[in-house]
Amino acid sequence: MDVKKALEFVDDLIYTKTGKHLNDLERQVFIGSWQGQTYEEIYPFNPEYVEKYVGYKLWQKLSSVLGEKVSKKKFRGALERAIERVSATKNTDPPHEDKKRTREDESKEVKIKRVFISYRSQEPDFNLAGQLYEAISAAGHKAFMANMAGFSPQDRNPDTDWLSQIDLELQQCDYFLLLLSPQAAVSEMVIEELRRVKELRDSRRESKPIALQLRIDCPPNLQLNHDLRTYLHGTRQREWVSPNDTPIIIQEILNLLANNEDWGIASTEESEIDIVETINETSVQSQIPNPKSQIPSPLPVAEPELPSGQVRLDSAFYVERFPYEAQCYKAILQPGALIRIKAPRQMGKTSLMARILSQAKEHGYRTVPLSFQHADTNVFNNLNELLRWFCVKISRKLRLHRQIDDYWTDTYGSKDNCTVFFEDCILPEIDSPLLLGLDEVDRVFQYPHIADDFFGLLRAWYEEAGYSDSDSALWEKLRLVVVHSTEVYIPLNVNQSPFNVGLPIELSEFNQQQVKDLAMRHGLNWQANHIERLMSIVGGHPYLVRLALYHIAQQQLTLDELIESAPTEAGIYGDHLRRHLWNLQEHPDLASAFSKVVTSSISVDLESVLAFKLHSLGLVQLHGNEVKPRFELYRQYFGDRLSIKG
Structure with missing residues (x-):
């Protein structure tokens, strides 16, 4: 057989008894x-879950319909005996035709939805994700579980396969x-x-996939970093506090899938997220003194804090x-100031x-x-x-309705419209200097057809403040902080670029003393050799250093264990490394270029744009x-993976 x-025979038996x-x-x-496969071979992405939940329940179902105790290794014999019994009663063909029609009827009644479940491999997240998967699948929909924290050490597939599947599932999910x-x-x-979900939604008319957030044991005062807060703004949300909430949450999700019912979505008005940001900023400000000259010095030792952006x-x-801080604090006091902060990400x-x-706020400035x-x-x-987006965002954050x-007309160009909007609607409406913090301006570099004009406009405003006419007094109120990750890799007019004027700040890595x-500050009495060993792996990278010190201070691992596991999936940097790997997969030209870098024992020449990116x-x-x-x-981790892929 x-x-x-x-x-088909087993499915018919189970359907006859359970209706599912x-x-x-x-x-x-x-x-x-x-076919004799292990759970790791059947489902390498999460064999533990499949064995503990899916397989266990499947063998229970088979034991019930076959009339004898079965297991993964011993179910075939029981199944063959059951088929022989059916054959002896002249019902040799499993009655699957009617069931096939039933499946077709069911698919017509309920449109199948695809749900991507993102979770961490810990409790209660792991168990809850499994229950959601089971319930969604049992209702006839398609579910996919993705462990955001890392892969099982027993995963036999290359990481690139897993990341490709994540990307495919995100593209297909509702x-x-x-x-x-x-x-x-x-x-x-x-x-x-x-980020990928937002990118997919922005590119589609149907605005799919729809993001849902289920908060697991989150305290009311949980501080989300800016990126996460922005991406989650306007998403549907529910709270899970105990297992008592599970049946209710599951039913609400099934209702949503079956009937397109809504959890209740927050308003997508940008003014509301601005209010949230203002509250968060006020809350943080209230926790610190209000000095006139500088941010207070940190305590020598503090409770370890997990870095999060x-x-x-x-x-x-x-x-x-x-x-740098002192230079910047002094510069913003100058009329029409421009500060340029450059460094790689994190x-x-x-x-x-x-x-x-x-x-700037302490000096009475308005800030955006x-x-x-x-x-x-x-x-x-x-x-x-x-430029319309730019003007609307700033006016909303300033509560200038x-x-x-x-104020926008086709008679004049968009740069002129934007300038007039600032001169008529923003700068005259505030009685103090305005400091704009423009972060991630690298995004504009990706669009050369608009980059030259946009950055040229910023340069023109900066120069406007230096003139001696009446308009210059207005533009003196505007101060700019422009933040980007690398050199400008697109050709900009040297006389229009804001990247060769103002105060340049290029952040470097931490040195040994830092x-x-x-x-x-983490309570670690380290000697010079400890510092050197950590920096031999991650240099003075602020985020990676802090992440290491946090886990060591929490006694979750030793320095020796960290160094040994650092370039592996089981290490504390696995999440960080996979994110980079995913980005490289999305851009094959970058992956190919970086492969040359990490597999070479000497420095290599790259095309300037690829090197800058x-x-x-x-x-x-x-x-x-x-x-x-x-x-x-990076050499160890990506050297293995990119060379294998190549």
Whole structure:
């Protein structure tokens, strides 16, 4: 008897007794077990879950319908005996034709939805994700479980296969269900998944996938980093506190899938997220003193704090980059000031910008932080769309309720319209200087057809403040902080670029003394050799150093264990490394270029644009035209994976 007929026979027996067919994963387990595969071979992405939940329940169902106790290793004999009994009663063909029609009727009644479940491999997240998967599958829909925290050590497939499947499932799903626990809130893979979801929604008329967030044991005062807060704005949300909530949550999700019912979505008005940001900023500000000259010095030792993006203003773990802070605080007091902050990602650019804005507030300035990373893709279609978005965002954050259409005309160009809007509707309406913090302006570099004009406009405003006419006094009120990750890799008119004027700040990695100071703040009495060993793997990378010190201070691992596991999936950097790997997969030209870098024992020459992009991601060091891996961590991890893929 072949496996297909055996599966149909079993499915009919179970349907006759329970009224439900086997779901897709149960069918996969049945076929794999029939063929003698292990759980790891059947479902390498999460064999533990399949064995503990799916397989266990499947063998219980088979034991019930076959009339004898069966297991994964012993079900075939019981099944053959059951088929012989049916044959002896002249019912040799399993009655699957009627059931086939039933399946067709069911599919007509309920449109099958695809649900992507993102979770961490910990309790209660793991168990809850499994229950959601079972319920969604049993209702006839398609569910996919993705462990955001890492892969099982027994996973035999290359990571690139897993990441490709994640990407495929995100493209196909109707709903993205995020199980957001406090631990998940600091996951880089969560940010990457949400970014991809937003990207897919922006590119489709049907606005799919729809993001749903299920908060798992999240305290009311849980602080989300800026990226996560922005990506989750407007998403449907429910709270899970105990197992008593599980049946209710499951039923609500099934109702949503079956009837397109709504959890209740927050308003998508940008003014509301601005209010939330204002409340968060006020809350943070209230926790710290209000000095006139500088942010207070951190305590020498503090409770370990898991790094999660921008370092809070009141954090004891912010390391000052002398003399940059003092230079920036002095510069913003100058009329028409322009500060340019440059460094690869996760080097502390946004944290420094936040402190500059905070210092400006203490001097009575109005401040607006604005990240281009969170603008919809269609904003960059043309210069007119970008400048309208720019004006609307700033006026809303300042609570200046002006209708932009009243000031935008086809008679003049979009740059002139934007300038007039600032001169008529923004700058005259405030009685203090205005500091704009423009973060992630690298996003504009990707659109050369608008980049030259946009950056030329910023340069023109900066120069306007230097004139001696009446309009210059107005433009003197505007101060700019421009944050980007690398050199400008598009040709800009040297006389129009804002990247060769103002105060340049280029953040470097921590030096040994700064890492030692940071270790002391974590309560670690490290000697020079400890510092050198850690930096031999991750250099002075602020985020990677802090992540290591946090886990060591929490006694979750030793320095020896960290160094040994660092370039592996089981290490504390697995989430960080997979996010980079996913980005590289999305851009084959970057992956190919980086493969040359990590598999070479010497520095290599790369095309300038590719080198700049890899540098902006924080993956390489640039020395003129020579490129080499930024850290030994990256050489080891990506050297294995990219060379295998190649």
